Amino acid sequence: MFVLSGYEYLLGFLLVCSLVPALALSASKLLRPSGGGPERRTTYESGVEPIGGAWIQFNIRYYMFALVFVIFDVETVFLYPWAVAFHRLGLLAFVEALIFIAILVVALVYAWRKGALEWS
C-alpha cells in the first residue's frame, strides 16, 4: 500500500495530531461566550481608531534574504545525500563538495558585498 515503509505512521500521526487543534477549537466553540458589539471586532492599533488597512503595497525588506535562502537551502538538500554516503565515497567526494561549497561561498561573498544581507 505504501511505497516507503514506516510512513504510514507519518500519515497516522498527522491524523492524531490534527485532533489537537480540532478538539481545542471545537471545545472552546461550545463553551465560550459570543456576541458583543461591532467595536469589539475593530483592528487593534494601540487603542486609537485604525488608519487604513495593512493590505497595501508594502516593501518586503527581506525578499533578498529569501532569494539567498533558496540558494543555500537547495545547497543543503544537495549535500544531504553526500553526507549520508560520505563513508563510501572517500577523498574524491570531499574535493567535489569543496568545489561545490566554494562556488556557493563566492555567491555568499557577492551577496554580502552587494548589501543583500543588510536589513535596512
Place this chain on the structure above:
Amino acid sequence: MTTGIDLQGSFIKSLIDLGLPAGAAKAVWMPVPMVLMLIGATVGVLVTIWQERKISAAAQQRIGPEFMGPFGLLSPVADGIKFVFKEDIIPAKSDPWLFTLGPIIVVLPVFLSYLIVPFGENLAVTNVATGVFLWIALSSVQPIGLLMSGYASNNKYSLLGGLRAAAQSISYEIPLALAVLAVVMMSNSLSSIDIVEQQSGYGIFGWNVWRQPIGFLIFWISALAECERMPFDLPEAEEELVAGYQTEYSGMKFALYYVASYVNLVLSALLVTVLYLGGWESPIPIELLAGWLGISETSPWLEIADASLGITMTVLKAYFLVFTAILLRWTVPRVRIDQLLDLGWKFLLPVSLANLLLTAALKLAFPAAFGG
C-alpha cells in the same frame, strides 16, 4: 549490547495469541504510541510552562505561582481552562479563513515532529529512514503559518511581526540544517535512532558533543532562534510590535500559538539531546553497571530498567537544556533585527559550512573516531 525492550513486538504477539489476525493486531497497536507521544508532549508543555514561571520567579527573587496545586503545579492547567472559556474575536477586516488556519498550520508540524523523537531503541513512534531530514522539512512549514496569520489579521503590527518571524526562521534554518548534516555524516544515517546508537558504548565520552562542539553551539543557538526564545524573540517584541503576529488573536487560537512555542522549545531540547547528548544513553554505560552489580544482560528486569532509565535520561537531558534556555531569557538582552540577521547570515552560516567541511576532513583522516 541489549536490543532493548520491544513493546510493539510483544503487544502484537499477545493480540495474535488472543486470536486476532496479524494485520488487525498491527492496526490496533498503531495509534497507541502516537497517542502516548501526544499526551507526553502535552504534559511536557505544561511542565515547561510551570518551570518557566518558577525559574523566572527565582531569577527575579520572587516566589512565583504557589496556590494552584502543590507548588503552583496546576497553574498551566488553570491557564488552559481560562483559554477555553475566552471569547474568540475575529477582526472585522481580517480574512477569517486564513486567520483560523494560521495557528493550526503553526501547531501541526511541531506536534508531528515528535514522530522522530526516540526514547529508547524501540521506544519511538516509528523509525523512519529520513528521520532528522523529515524534521527539517516539517520545521519549514511553520513560517507559512506565521506569515499567513500576520497577513490575514489585516493589522500593521501583525504584518510586521509575521514578516519578521518568517525572515528569522529562514535565516536560522540553514545553519540548523548544516549542523545536523555534520552529525548525519558521522552516523552515516538520517534516522534519529541510528544517530543515538552511533554515540553509544563509551558512556558520556561517546556523545557527539565532544566531536561536534561547534555544531552543538550552532544548533542550540539556531534552535532557540527558530523557537523565538528570548534573545531572539523579535517577532513579538512587545515594546515595538505589541505582540507581533499574535496581536489580534484571543482565546483558543492564541493558546495554540502559546502551546506551539513551548512544544517547539521542548522538541528542540529533545533533538539536541538526540543529536549531541547521546539520547537515551546514560553517562555510565548500563552494561558496565550491570556487570558491576552482577546482573545478567538478558534478564527481563534489566530490560525494563534499561527502558525506563532511557526515558528518564532523555527527559532529564532535555529539561536541563530547557532550564538553560529559561535562564538565558533572564540573562541575555534582546537583539535587534539587523543584529539577528547578521548573526545568522554573516556568522553562523560560514561557521556551519566550515564545521561541515572540518567534519568531512576529520572523517577522512580519522575514520574510526568519526563513524567509519
